[in-house]
Amino acid sequence: MTTIADVARAAGVSTATVSRALSNPDAVSEPRRSLVLQAAKALGYAPNYAAKSLRTTRSQRIILTVPDISNPFFSAVIRGAEEAALAARYSLLIGDTHHDAEREEYYASMLSRREADGMIFLGHRLAPTAVALVAKEGAEAPIVNGCEFEPGLNVSSVHIANAVAAAEAVQHLYDLGHRRIGVITGPLLSPISRDRLSGVQGAAAGRRLWNEVLVRTGDFSVDSGEQLAHELLSEDNPPTALFCFSDEMAIGAIAALRDRGLDCPRDVSVVGFDDIRYARAFHPALTTVSQPKEAIGRKAVEMLLDILEKRAQGLSSITLPHQLVVRASTAPPP
Amino acid sequence: MTTIADVARAAGVSTATVSRALSNPDAVSEPRRSLVLQAAKALGYAPNYAAKSLRTTRSQRIILTVPDISNPFFSAVIRGAEEAALAARYSLLIGDTHHDAEREEYYASMLSRREADGMIFLGHRLAPTAVALVAKEGAEAPIVNGCEFEPGLNVSSVHIANAVAAAEAVQHLYDLGHRRIGVITGPLLSPISRDRLSGVQGAAAGRRLWNEVLVRTGDFSVDSGEQLAHELLSEDNPPTALFCFSDEMAIGAIAALRDRGLDCPRDVSVVGFDDIRYARAFHPALTTVSQPKEAIGRKAVEMLLDILEKRAQGLSSITLPHQLVVRASTAPPP
DNA sequence: CCTCGTTATGTAATGGATTACATTATGCAC
DNA sequence: GTGCATAATGTAATCCATTACATAACGAGG
Numbered sequence A, B: 001m002t003t004i005a006d007v008a009r010a011a012g013v014s015t016a017t018v019s020r021a022l023s024n025p026d027a028v029s030e031p032r033r034s035l036v037l038q039a040a041k042a043l044g045y046a047p048n049y050a051a052k053s054l055r056t057t058r059s060q061r062i063i064l065t066v067p068d069i070s071n072p073f074f075s076a077v078i079r080g081a082e083e084a085a086l087a088a089r090y091s092l093l094i095g096d097t098h099h100d101a102e103r104e105e106y107y108a109s110m111l112s113r114r115e116a117d118g119m120i121f122l123g124h125r126l127a128p129t130a131v132a133l134v135a136k137e138g139a140e141a142p143i144v145n146g147c148e149f150e151p152g153l154n155v156s157s158v159h160i161a162n163a164v165a166a167a168e169a170v171q172h173l174y175d176l177g178h179r180r181i182g183v184i185t186g187p188l189l190s191p192i193s194r195d196r197l198s199g200v201q202g203a204a205a206g207r208r209l210w211n212e213v214l215v216r217t218g219d220f221s222v223d224s225g226e227q228l229a230h231e232l233l234s235e236d237n238p239p240t241a242l243f244c245f246s247d248e249m250a251i252g253a254i255a256a257l258r259d260r261g262l263d264c265p266r267d268v269s270v271v272g273f274d275d276i277r278y279a280r281a282f283h284p285a286l287t288t289v290s291q292p293k294e295a296i297g298r299k300a301v302e303m304l305l306d307i308l309e310k311r312a313q314g315l316s317s318i319t320l321p322h323q324l325v326v327r328a329s330t331a332p333p334p
Numbered sequence C: 001c002c003t004c005g006t007t008a009t010g011t012a013a014t015g016g017a018t019t020a021c022a023t024t025a026t027g028c029a030c
Numbered sequence D: 001g002t003g004c005a006t007a008a009t010g011t012a013a014t015c016c017a018t019t020a021c022a023t024a025a026c027g028a029g030g
Helices: A003-013 A014-021 A030-043 A050-058 A072-087 A103-113 A126-139 A162-176 A191-206 A222-233 A248-259 A295-310 B004-011 B014-025 B030-043 B049-056 B072-087 B101-112 B130-140 B162-176 B190-204 B222-233 B247-259 B293-308
Strands: A060-065 A092-095 A118-122 A142-148 A156-159 A183-187 A213-217 A241-244 A269-274 A286-290 A318-319 A323-325 B062-067 B091-096 B118-122 B142-148 B156-160 B181-186 B213-217 B239-244 B269-273 B287-290 B319-320 B324-327
Touching: A003 A014, A003 A030, A014 A030, A050 B049, A060 A072, A060 A103, A072 A092, A072 A295, A072 B072, A072 B091, A092 B072, A092 B091, A103 A126, A103 B222, A118 A295, A126 A142, A126 B287, A142 A295, A142 B030, A156 A162, A156 A295, A162 A191, A162 A241, A162 A269, A162 A286, A162 A323, A162 B293, A183 A191, A183 B324, A191 A213, A213 A222, A222 A241, A222 A248, A241 A248, A248 A269, A295 B118, A323 B190, B004 B014, B004 B030, B014 B030, B049 B156, B062 B072, B062 B190, B072 B091, B072 B293, B101 B118, B101 B130, B118 B293, B130 B142, B142 B239, B142 B293, B156 B162, B156 B293, B162 B190, B162 B239, B162 B269, B162 B287, B181 B190, B181 B222, B190 B213, B213 B222, B222 B239, B222 B247, B247 B269, B293 B319
Parallel strands: A060 A092, A060 A118, A118 A142, A142 A156, A156 A318, A183 A213, A183 A241, A241 A269, A269 A286, B062 B091, B062 B118, B118 B142, B142 B156, B156 B319, B181 B213, B181 B239, B239 B269, B269 B287
Antiparallel strands: A286 A323, B287 B324
């Protein structure tokens, strides 16, 4: 492997000059600069990353943890984050936690090892190591929460107005004429689900539908959507519309309807959440709350960079715009 | 930040002993070992990653590039790869190339910077830096190709028997009674598509269907599936079945059918490829060639580790089993 | 022609761990 | 009790780039 000393020798200059020519070209006079650049190219020199990082105490790296990388909602967020990271010459390390606390802890420990300069976590739980860091450094801790907003964690976050979005979804169903609605939430441990649920309940209360909202708790998966839709439709007085807190659960719910010989949207309307890339192509095309997935990723990285580069002033919590996208899975009740 | 020297001081031993106690415990006597461990814990010590990596010339990191991280096929492969990497105490850096040569090159350059010990690429193109490395180190070059198999690249690879799988799909349609088949391939630059196409053509030739196979070249996306299905169905003598080289294109094709007032599978059968996580939940549930996605990722990492740990003997090219999964999108022709 | 400020370059310290080699302690055989 | 092998520990070199500080070169102003 070629080192900076090899290049210096080849170009007949000191290592300091090589370093400068490569990372701070203005500090070197023209003749030497091109001499160095030429030598570096000829030798195929690339600065050793570990050495650089050791010396500068910067890894130029961000760790992003997701509960499930193969969920297209998360992978879209990742895409936006990678974009922004790359633009700022950072690289993005992705950790799939499988909702497992041990893995969360492992990824968080990368911060203590200086393996990453900062961390973005998509989820609602913060690993102990990271909690300790927040306790110690407060708003300076290089940790940002994406998608969720859990005030108790004391970290900056980017998310949509979940309660508002959920209320809009209920309003849409109400406007179509639905008066009895089934809701399939995600785990209520997560603020994302609690916020959406409170939005639903607020909207229902406003419209005196309080007793007409049936709630089931799912886990965002297709299977749980399917199973809980069956439950809801087996009620004595079944709902005419289902609002699922993820598109995957909506897809599961529609499968359940089909199983029961019901048509969506003719017999039962279904609203999803997220607007994943298949929501449009699915049949029926899903009515869903669209989250600005790439933008969430991008913004999370930008916020983290603000912290890392000391531009941030205290904690911030940013709300990005969502949009109810009405497609073919909702219609007036029969 | 606590360093090894801090721990050594606290425990009253040398830094060498601390290092040994942590990474090679057997080399240290019991009383000191626990002394060190205790001190390390009390101080919250974690070895600086860059320093370790500089000294050992190992980054314990693998870079995995994918053309599109939000494609659930790729994210499933990633999942498997992360699994295997973590188990071997490596971490996985993921690079989304967006099919862009410049990004591919950027990620490949991580090898020269020793930012990663090895690289796995899902795709058919190898960045110049990586090609140079292969030219120089041959089978020792820490580079593995996942999903595709391009002999000219001289790298080890993991994939399924694409030609065989495609032939099976055609056979399935033939068995159902289809005699005129439309095929929507991926870009023919990639061996994956060429292999599948030759499988299709072989099967067609064997059954004297040579002139009954209409081929269109897509790009694996939902949109191209939709558009090309329209083209195929506008033919004078339209096919009664479509075989798409990705589930996404199959989903697009089914949308096109619906647009034209045709039902899948009653009027036209559709076969996909990959068995992404929505293939089952989609309506109609897709008949598709299932690839062992997680296993491909896992195996690719294992092969790379074999190279990195000098266990590999020359190049290898591993074929994992695929399976034609028959669901609801195929039926006899009308 | 000297001095001072500026620019360009070089020298060497530095970052934090690992590990070859040197040294000391321990145990066993005779 | 001595000698020797073995185990435990310490000392210090090493990995490679960056950068503070020192030095040299140069031009301008007096």
